Amino acid sequence: xxxxxxxxxxxxxxxxxxxxxxxxxxxxxxxxxxxxxxxxxxxxxxxxxxxxxxxxxxxxxxxxxxxxxxxxxxxxxxxxxxxxxxxxxxxxxxxxxxxxxxxxxxxxxxxxx
Amino acid sequence: xxxxxxxxxxxxxxxxxxxxxxxxxxxxxxxxxxxxxxxxxxxxxxxxxxxxxxxxxxxxxxxxxxxxxxxxxxxxxxxxxxxxxxxxxxxxxxxxxxxxxxxxxxxxxx
Numbered sequence: 001x002x003x004x005x006x007x008x009x010x011x012x013x014x015x016x017x018x019x020x021x022x023x024x025x026x027x028x029x030x031x032x033x034x035x036x037x038x039x040x041x042x043x044x045x046x047x048x049x050x051x052x053x054x055x056x057x058x059x060x061x062x063x064x065x066x067x068x069x070x071x072x073x074x075x076x077x078x079x080x081x082x083x084x085x086x087x088x089x090x091x092x093x094x095x096x097x098x099x100x101x102x103x104x105x106x107x108x109x110x111x112x113x
Numbered sequence: 114x115x116x117x118x119x120x121x122x123x124x125x126x127x128x129x130x131x132x133x134x135x136x137x138x139x140x141x142x143x144x145x146x147x148x149x150x151x152x153x154x155x156x157x158x159x160x161x162x163x164x165x166x167x168x169x170x171x172x173x174x175x176x177x178x179x180x181x182x183x184x185x186x187x188x189x190x191x192x193x194x195x196x197x198x199x200x201x202x203x204x205x206x207x208x209x210x211x212x213x214x215x216x217x218x219x220x221x222x223x
Contacts, residue, residue, distance in 0.1 A: 033211065042202060042215040043157065050209060058210055090156060100145050100206050104156040 002027045004105035006091050012111045013081060021076045021108050023091030031094035032074040033058070033102065034066065036087040043090065049074055081112045119203055119214035126193055127222050134217045136203030137185040145206040146179055146186045151216075152199045160201075161188070193221050 004025045013019055025032065033048040035058075045058030049068040063085055065077040074093075078085060088109050092102040116139040126132045136146075147162035163170045163177045163186065170177050174193075179186040186205075190197055198221045203214045 035213075040215065043204075043213040045211055045213075048209065048211070056209065059212065100211060101147065101159050101162060102149075102157070102204075102211065104158070106156055 002103075004091055004093055004103055006089075006105040006108050008108060009106060010109050012113065014113055015082055016080050019078050019081060019110075021078075021089060021091075021110070023074045023076065023105060024072050025074075025093040025103070026072065027093060027095065027103065028071065029093035029095050029103070030071070031100070032068065033092045033094075034064070034074070034076045035090045035092065036060065036085075037090060037107075038087050046076070046089075081110075083112050086110060086112050117203065117205060117212045117214045119201075119217050121217060122215065123218045123220070125220040125222055128193055128195065130193055132188075132190045132193055132197070132219055134188045134201055134203075134219070135185055136187065136205070136214055138203075138205040138212075139184065140205070140207045141181075141184065143184075143205045143207060146177065147204050148175075148177060148188045149202045149204060149213075150199045151202065157202060190219075193219075195221050195223070197221050 007022045030051045034046040035043040037043050044060045047066040049055045090107050091105040118137045120135050144165040149157040150160045151157040161177050174191050176189040200216045200218050202216050
């Protein structure tokens with residue numbers, strides 16, 4: 001089944017404790033992206049990647065890191081999480097022919113206390 | 114950067130009536146204009162998109178129209194049904210960045 005998976009789906013952590021949210025897609029998509037969703041703000045792009053080893057900042061990259069060592073995986077790293085990073089995070093991917101048609105993962109709800 | 118605005122932020126329509134949501138953008142170089150639907154507790158899903166060489170696209174009860182001169186595009190839903198209740202997002206493309214609007218919550222009234 002074609003899909004985008006994220007893990008964990010729910011995470012409660014404390015300020016400053018490094019964490020990684022994994023994202024994987026099995027559709028051989030080149031474009032991958034991370035978004036955060038906050039009430040009243042819609043979805044905001046954090047980072048995106050056009051292909052392996054190519055990453056670029058989106059609208060709200062501060063406090064986040066990403067890597068794209070393999071085509072299928074695009075982990076989101078929070079080196080020192082803070083409470084303002086409490087949010088719902090979505091990973092998405094897009095085909096090389098229509099890379100901007102985004103297929104979203106199920107979401108990861110992160111709470112930083 | 115891209116400035117994307119959606120109107121209205123909330124819309125209530127009687128079942129069977131039509132709904133129209135408008136999205137304005139600022140980047141004249143934008144060339145891809147999608148609409149996503151997000152049901153409560155679920156992930157966003159693409160429902161229709163249009164590219165800058167086309168003015169209108171229709172898929173059953175939904176349609177998207179594009180006015181590049183005025184820099185806006187609209188989502189049209191006809192014969193609305195209860196399952197159309199959701200939040201709708203436009204997401205025009207700026208270079209390789211995807212900029213989502215803040216969303217429109219559509220309520221279908223019985």
